Amino acid sequence: MFTSHEHQFASNVQFDPSHNICYVYDEKLPKMVVFKDILEFMKRLPIQKALTDQHKAFKSHVAHFWKNAKYDEMNDVINSSVSIYGEDKEIIITVQLV
Known part of the structure; x- marks a missing residue:
């Protein structure tokens, strides 16, 4: 639950339609080049399956x-x-x- 102070900042957050989509794990996509190190790290984590599987x-x-x-x-x-x-x-x- 937000305190009144935290809520003040949270209400100023601007959301992009892509914020609520499943994790994209394709380093070949041009926009993903900047995330190469993060993608390499994610490959080693068990959570990668949970982030990429869609049900x-x-x-x-x-x-x-x-x-x-x-x-x-x-x-x-x-x-x-x-x-x-x-x-x-x-x-x-x-x-x-x-």
Whole structure:
């Protein structure tokens, strides 16, 4: 959560449409030349896969998740259930997972 001081600066940030896209990992692109050292570093990190893999999230799946979601205040987790190949599975979202 922002303090009032931090929020003041955050509201002045100008966003570009490319800020909210998946990580592009192609050093052959002309604009990526300036990031060559960073790209080499990223190749060595396990997070590179998480940054570059794209998974489709269907609106119906997201809606089903939230329809069944319950917040467990005592354990600070969100519980929900989803159907995978006709079998109900429990999903638990924790702060550590996010």
